[in-house]
Every structure is written in structure tokens, then in C-alpha cells.
Amino acid sequence: MSDAQPAVAIDPTREPIVVVDDLHIIYRVYGSGGGRGNAATALMRVVKRENRPQMKEIHAVRGVSFIAYRGDAIGVVGTNGSGKSTLLKAIAGLLPPAKGGVYTDGQPSLLGVNAALMKDLTGSRNIILGCLAMGLTPEETKEKYDEIVKFADLKPGFIDYPMSTYSSGMGARLRFAIAAARTHDVMLIDEALATGDAKFKRRSKAKIDELRKDAGAVFLVAHNLDVIEETCNRVIWLDEGRIKMDGDPKEVLKAYTDATGK
Known part of the structure; x- marks a missing residue:
């Protein structure tokens, strides 16, 4: 069969x-x-x-x-x-x-819990690099930045900490927020x-x-x-x-x- x-x-x-x-x-x-x-x-x-x-x-x-x-x-x-x-x-x-x-x-764009973000870089830097990697212009990235930070809902100040300090949940939320910033x-x-x-x-x-x-x-x-x-x-x-x-x-x-x- x-x-x-x-x-x-x-x-x-x-x-x-x-x-x-x-x-x-x-x-x-x-x-x-x-x-x-x-x-x-x-x-x-x-x-x-x-x-x-x-x-x-x-x-x-x-x-x-x-x-x-x-x-x-x-x-x-x-x-x-x-x-x-x-x-x-x-x-x-x-x-x-x-x-x-x-x-x-x-x-197609695949977003997984293991999606590549740079652990040694801050969440802020990862937002910029992630948006640029998705094809957004620097101007579009700047416009989307605050929206991404708000959506990820990280603990106060963590957006300026290295990704290596994030919990798995915080990392997953930031990955989703970055990916969802574009159509x-x-x-x-x-x-x-x-x-x-x-x-x-x-x-x-x-x-x-x-x-x-x-x-x-x-x-x-x-x-x-x-x-x-x-x-x-x-x-x-x-x-x-x-x-x-x-x-x-x-x-x-x-x-x-x-x-x-x-």
C-alpha cells in the first residue's frame, strides 16, 4: 500500500x-x-x-x-x-x-524557540539586527522598535541586557515580537x-x-x-x-x- x-x-x-x-x-x-x-x-x-x-x-x-x-x-x-x-x-x-x-x-518565514538571536548582544541590538535581516529598512526598523519592545513585555531594563541573561520565556517573546513586526x-x-x-x-x-x-x-x-x-x-x-x-x-x-x- x-x-x-x-x-x-x-x-x-x-x-x-x-x-x-x-x-x-x-x-x-x-x-x-x-x-x-x-x-x-x-x-x-x-x-x-x-x-x-x-x-x-x-x-x-x-x-x-x-x-x-x-x-x-x-x-x-x-x-x-x-x-x-x-x-x-x-x-x-x-x-x-x-x-x-x-x-x-x-x-515562508520560520519562527521557532531556537530561532537565531545573538546571545552576547543586547535585546535592543538583536531587534535592530533581526529587523534588518527580515528586510526592513533602517527607517522602518526605527519605527517598529518601540512596538517590538512593548509587545515583548520584558522585565524593566532587560532590553539593554545581553540575551544570555534572558529566561527561555523572555527570549521566546522577543523572537515572536521581532518576527511579527513585519508582514x-x-x-x-x-x-x-x-x-x-x-x-x-x-x-x-x-x-x-x-x-x-x-x-x-x-x-x-x-x-x-x-x-x-x-x-x-x-x-x-x-x-x-x-x-x-x-x-x-x-x-x-x-x-x-x-x-x-x-
Whole structure:
């Protein structure tokens, strides 16, 4: 039986912005060949051509097909290892398909909890560099600066401290605030809303609603299902790299929680 899922019909009344067509992502992981020891002994085995590393394939995404339309906010749920983050990276163009493809109308932007900010630089400096990296002009960056600081809601004075002094929650809020400062064709958010208090989550939801109106589509991966239900108009449930269900948030999340107990 093929892993590929049925072709998805296009809604002629809506504008597609992301088309995922029979997507397969395969990781190739190299093991130690079964031997024990430290890095030095492993290197000696390689030099002596003993116990050559064994290659293992992990089929992380298996024949996923769907269409995202302009204005969609799509939640992606699934247990650990189901392929959620891999799917977002593939849509962002960071992982090459082993089979199938991803087609986007515009430039996807991936925002994750590990999004690169310079830990040795201050939050203020990271705002400037992050905005410039997203393509904003110096003038636009200056205009957005106060808005970003206010949205991130850091502790007093922390905007002038190095990022290395920030908690994980503070770093996540600042990353989201920077990314949300411009309009994105396709915005991919991986767990960034999982950290933060209710006040920040409400602001994040309002910002995503704003992005949906002004831009293309938003994809959100979060373990907090309440955030998914409140933010998204559609949910995709991934299970072992395949789409288990795709549809109305309440229906999909109920089926997911019934099946997993989460």
C-alpha cells in the first residue's frame, strides 16, 4: 500500500498560498557501528576501517498532501516524533523532499524557540539586527522598535541586557515580537507561543489575527491545545508522519485528545 494520501481538491473560491503535494522527508542518521567508547576510539576505528558507521533512514513525513489558503491559520498537532517540526521546516524550504514537493506563493518565514538571536548582544541590538535581516529598512526598523519592545513585555531594563541573561520565556517573546513586526507571506511558528502568560498569549493571538488579514497564512505548532483552538481556523493532526485528520479545530482536537489522552 502506498504511503501517499489522496489528492486534495482546490477550493476555486479561495486563493491557495501553500500546496504540499505527496511530501516525503527522510532523515539519514549515521550510528557508531555498534561499538562503545569515546570520540577518540571511534575515530581510530574509522581510521582503521573497523566498525564503519551504519546508516539508518528515518521516514519523518510520509506522503503528506494539503492546500493552505490565504488567510488560513493552521494548527499542527501530534505526539512527539509525529513530524510536526519537520513539516514546518520543509514548508520553509530548510529540508529537501525525498519525494513530492512544497509550493508557496511568497516567502515562508520560520519562527521557532531556537530561532537565531545573538546571545552576547543586547535585546535592543538583536531587534535592530533581526529587523534588518527580515528586510526592513533602517527607517522602518526605527519605527517598529518601540512596538517590538512593548509587545515583548520584558522585565524593566532587560532590553539593554545581553540575551544570555534572558529566561527561555523572555527570549521566546522577543523572537515572536521581532518576527511579527513585519508582514509575512507565510509565517511558521514552532512552539513560540507555548511560553508566556495568559496576557502574552492574548496579544499573540491578536497579532496572528492581524497577520492573517494583512498577509498570507500562519502555521502554528504548540503543545498547548487551548492556544491552537483559540488561534486557528483549521487543524492538521499528524501521526507517524501522515495526516490523521484535517479540519475544524474543535472536531480535530477532540478526536486527538480522545485518541491520545492529552
